Amino acid sequence: MTAAGLRLPDGLVRGTSRTAAGRAWLDSLHGVVHRLARRWEFRVTGVLDSRYGAVLTVRGGPTGRAVLKLSPPGAEALAEAFGLAAYQGAAVPALYERDDALGALLVQELRPGTPLAESGLTDEQATEAVADVLDSLWSVPVARLERPRRLAEYTATRPAVLHARWTAAPGLAPEALLGAALRILEEWDDPPAPVILHNDLHHHNVLSSGGRWAAVDPKCSLGHREADLAPMLRNPWRAVEDVAELRARNRRRLRSLGAALGLDQDRARRYALANSLDLALWSASIGATDDAGYLAAVARSLW
Ligand SMILES: Nc1ncnc2c1ncn2[C@@H]1O[C@H](COP(=O)(O)OP(=O)(O)OP(=O)(O)O)[C@@H](O)[C@H]1O
């Protein structure tokens, strides 16, 4: 599959081709890149590895180098555009251009752009870097988020989905673990003072940029700060798969992040458990059995 003569990552093509809408989006990419290149005056120079959107390096934009991210238009693409716009000035790349109808963002190219997962830092140092980025993002006033969605509105929709998916794949997790996740999701509420959550802040979405760390790929909503720890508790992806090891590592991380950011560690643990089981069941539902097993192990480690 190529767009504008460039080869897209196999994982992106495989994942997106599962639905008719995804295939139509892939087919449209060539034309979209062409139109945007003329309108925003850039030239495509490369393709970065990605799974959910096409991420291209380009020559152009105010500094001469930029990254073009194209996502299937819809709620998730909008949550990213709104989030990046709200976070401007905090630890994220500068947003140069956006076209919400096309699901397109032209942003600063972070350089060197090394992901935290490949930084060679110790787990403690990486956890400190995550804490700094979260602190920066959470300091953004919530009023800056266009058309805010509430995380609690989303969690309220999850129990029925989890229950149905577990019934189709009951071997993935004990019923008592499912019960724990359902209770957490049913009881999840709005805090008195919400923040703009990134919702996908982990070691592959935190990149080095001129001596600091910055976050890409936000999927913003408003809610309890503790919910934002879930993605980092299951990353770097499958670096540790043993439940006891995951438990020990995540306890350490919860302690240090809880202390550094003044968080309720148990609330963070509970959300990460429910959210990881949710993703495990989704992975099982699309036949991604290895990822499903890993995510179920993460959920168990937080039980
Ligand atoms: N502004 C940027 N500057 C430099 N590199 C970037 C930038 N944005 C994204 N990247 C690189 O491209 C990768 C994919 O981008 P992103 O996470 O936004 O896409 P995605 O479709 O959600 O992919 P994934 O499923 O891998 O998270 C990032 O992990 C990062 O390595």
Ligand SMILES: [Mg+2]
């Ligand atoms: Mg990403």
